[in-house]
Amino acid sequence: MMKTKAVRRSRRTRKNKKSRNVLLYVIMIVVTLYVLFLMVDLQIRINNARTELSQIEERIFTQEQTNAELKKVSDAVEKNDEKAFSGYVEKIAREDLDYVKNGEVVFVNIAGD
Numbered sequence: 001m002m003k004t005k006a007v008r009r010s011r012r013t014r015k016n017k018k019s020r021n022v023l024l025y026v027i028m029i030v031v032t033l034y035v036l037f038l039m040v041d042l043q044i045r046i047n048n049a050r051t052e053l054s055q056i057e058e059r060i061f062t063q064e065q066t067n068a069e070l071k072k073v074s075d076a077v078e079k080n081d082e083k084a085f086s087g088y089v090e091k092i093a094r095e096d097l098d099y100v101k102n103g104e105v106v107f108v109n110i111a112g113d
Helices: 002-078 082-095
Strands: none
Touching: 002 082
């Protein structure tokens, strides 16, 4: 009778150990999947932040060029340098207002290249 109780106990402990091992493996798989999900999510966030950074750097570069051009015009006005100021006015008239000089022929690229 003693042997049967001992055998039953050993079978129970084996079943308990197996169920614990299976539970441990399941928990490890879930944690691993969660960590992988976090890593992918962080990589996506990093890529989005890099894209946003490059766009902001482009805007900063463009704004710095505009500031430098405006500084030149401001200096020309302060020095009464009419040649530099008139060159700026002509540039604005051509680029922004689409003005042309008398007798000038304008070609438009309809291909968009």
